[in-house]
Amino acid sequence: MPFSIATWNINSVRLRMPIVERLLVEHAPDVLCLQETKVPDELFPEKAFRKLGYEHIAFHGQKGYHGVATVARRPIEVVERRRFCEIEDSRHLSVTVRAGGKTILLHNFYVPAGGDEPDPAVNVKFAHKLAFLDELHAMEKLRPRSGERAILVGDLNVAPLEHDVWSHKQMLKVVSHTPVECEKLNAARNAGGWIDSMRVHTPEPEKLYTWWSYRAMDNWKAADRGRRLDHVWTSNALADRISAIKIAKDYRGAARPSDHVPVTATVEI
DNA sequence: ATGGTTGCTTGGCAA
Numbered sequence: 001m002p003f004s005i006a007t008w009n010i011n012s013v014r015l016r017m018p019i020v021e022r023l024l025v026e027h028a029p030d031v032l033c034l035q036e037t038k039v040p041d042e043l044f045p046e047k048a049f050r051k052l053g054y055e056h057i058a059f060h061g062q063k064g065y066h067g068v069a070t071v072a073r074r075p076i077e078v079v080e081r082r083r084f085c086e087i088e089d090s091r092h093l094s095v096t097v098r099a100g101g102k103t104i105l106l107h108n109f110y111v112p113a114g115g116d117e118p119d120p121a122v123n124v125k126f127a128h129k130l131a132f133l134d135e136l137h138a139m140e141k142l143r144p145r146s147g148e149r150a151i152l153v154g155d156l157n158v159a160p161l162e163h164d165v166w167s168h169k170q171m172l173k174v175v176s177h178t179p180v181e182c183e184k185l186n187a188a189r190n191a192g193g194w195i196d197s198m199r200v201h202t203p204e205p206e207k208l209y210t211w212w213s214y215r216a217m218d219n220w221k222a223a224d225r226g227r228r229l230d231h232v233w234t235s236n237a238l239a240d241r242i243s244a245i246k247i248a249k250d251y252r253g254a255a256r257p258s259d260h261v262p263v264t265a266t267v268e269i
Numbered sequence: 270a271t272g273g274t275t276g277c278t279t280g281g282c283a284a
Binding site (some may be wrong): 011012015036038063064065066113115116125157199213214215216217256258 | 271272273274275276277278280282283
């Protein structure tokens with residue numbers, strides 16, 4: 001049976017409930033993982049999700065910044081809300097869900113953006129990002145066991161491959177595509193045996209983007225200077241079970257859009 | 270060209 005999971009950096013879930021509702025109606029994923037919810041847990045708009053049939057809600061939020069949430073049409077159980085770099089940021093949430101008689105572990109991540117200056121010696125935000133990626137790499141507990149069904153999604157804030165950005169050459173010194181962070185993200189993925197399912201589905205050199213800057217003065221769609229910052233990784237056990245991956249690019253053109261668009265993966269379980 | 274826009278909050282970060 002098909003099981004679908006969507007991931008979306010929503011950049012304030014309360015502000016963008018109208019387009020979240022549109023996604024849930026139009027795409028109806030079984031599970032939606034949100035990042036940058038920017039809302040403390042006690043103010044999470046649970047009612048709006050419940051009304052749309054997403055009655056199972058887990059969150060790890062904080063006031064003003066960051067925050068992740070996982071909402072589902074079927075029961076989920078919270079596994080962990082992990083703290084990274086000994087900083088009390090809300091950047092991770094893992095849950096389990098049952099599908100087709102099987103249990104799937106779902107990780108929802110929001111990796112630090114890292115600021116603008118790509119030098120950890122002068123930019124503590126970039127140093128934090130690199131430390132976060134190192135911690136991800138070292139995390140034994142994150143690595144799927146043999147045969148385990150697991151999916152890791154989220155805004156990983158790194159576009160690791162040449163064709164994950166509009167211009168590899170022009171992006172080499174731009175945070176999100178510097179060699180050091182691309183190598184660290186790839187190393188963390190390899191250490192866990194995770195599969196980059198978006199790139200299995202759409203290999204290079206085809207361009208793949210999930211984010212278009214707010215700052216660009218030109219028309220985002222015409223210029224198409226995007227980056228692939230959002231990812232769907234699967235454990236080996238699910239690697240050949242992905243039947244579809246859809247980047248919902250049209251949501252970037254919605255009224256009051258997020259700068260990220262939803263990515264939905266369908267798994268045959 | 271060190272800009273530009275957006276959100277949370279009302280001054281200034283973070284993205």
